[in-house]
Amino acid sequence: MKKQPFLYLVPALALCLLAAYARPAHAAGTAPSEAEKALTKMIEAVKAESYDAFLADAGANLKKQLSRQQFEGMCGLYTKSLKQGYTLEYFGQLRQRGMAIYVWKVSSPGAQEDVLVKLAMKDGKVDGVLVF
């Protein structure tokens, strides 16, 4: 009789293990809506090849440093494939230099390769972006 509680523990433990394995290995949580919204707008801007739209949510630093020529270079690489659709997978958040850096994978059926995007947010603005 005293051993009965352990009988319940076995399936409970099994359930716990199952739950643990069922979780994605890179459980990244959810991207902050503010950051994801900004990223989506930037991707749409690349699709539309709109420099101004790309910088709509950008901070002063990014605005100062991104030239139209540079933006066009980026469009040359990604616009065509992005127009065929894309999916975002949030990878997680990094803490670097006191700022929150959000990381996504962007996949497109029109591209042979995925790209990794890092977005630095500061005071609600996009202060840096890295695509690789």
Place this chain on the structure above:
Amino acid sequence: MGMRAEHTADIESLLAHAGWLRRFAAALVKDRDDAEDLAQDTMLRVWRHPAQDAGRAWLARVARNLAVDRFRATRRREVREQAAESAQPSQVANPEELVGDAQIHRTVAEVVAGLAEPFRQTIVLRFYEGRSSADIARGLGVPEGTVRWRLKEGLDRVRRELDARHRGDRSSWLALLTPLVPRPLPGESKLRPPEARTPQGFSLAGHVAVAVLGALVASTVALGIAAHARRARSTSTADEPARTANEAVLGPGKAALVRLNLANQAAHAAEIGAETAPGPERLDAQSLAEQLLQAVQDNDYDAFVAKGSAFFRAAVPTGGFASLSAKLGTHLAQGRRVSPLGSVRHTRTVDWIFKIEFTDGGDDALITVAMNGWQLAGFFVDDPTILPPEK
């Protein structure tokens, strides 16, 4: 048979004139290396397009025409460069500067990695390791002219492949090639890359490395990096703990990512497809990441390269690794937590991305373990370079 005999005769004839042709070329152009190139080009042109009488008069005519072509090309390039410089606002670095010394799109690196030998080796040594043609020639035991021809042919092949990949839209990839052209040092002519250049930082790891993985949008990515790089040039970075290892390894002015290798050229799409499936591969990649970090922490070069492909092993310089280890090892030794974030599909590899949180409170880092099938094809460390310069 006839063609073979004809070409053999042509070559013999050309070689007989080689000495004279070099002197003639030297008279046409002042620079000794230019003269050597001109003589080589002339020989090649005449051999490919033999005339009935390929005597000295014909050689001289071809050489003169080529010299004129070169002069015109040089002038056009000068004009383009001047126009490009004047178009850049003074506060904003030009694209070449923005991408540091060597950030090229991953695609470019893959194309280079896919080149047949001896072109790949020559291009890697020249542009990614920064070795001079003379140095390469000595190392490989071939004439310097041969090295120059391999470089030219290799770059032509890269251009053709990039054209093919970008459906002939050269503008879409042209900017990315910029880092393949060594930047002139202050006072050096832009038109003639210095033959003798001391590799900075990581050599392949600092050049290709950054470049390859850099796979950046030559524009956007360059932003933070550029700002960072400019600041790094003007200030001492040695004592700032916030600037973590990879930056220090790359040296002041270098960029964000440390890539120790190109993709292994033997990669196959099917293998890569298999790699993207969740399962033991992820565990292997994580295990590998842990082992690599441990090797960095222990400054154990052999352990670091042990799991890599042959190309990986060849591409990781011991000095660069030691530098990486010196900078990152202490940080790692304080304790770290490595978390898998996911995988990213590339043409020849699958990159497994990990986040490192350091117990000592340092900034998080992103590392990439690039796998080609079951082989380790690359290792990258990413640091906070997208951030703006500190005010």
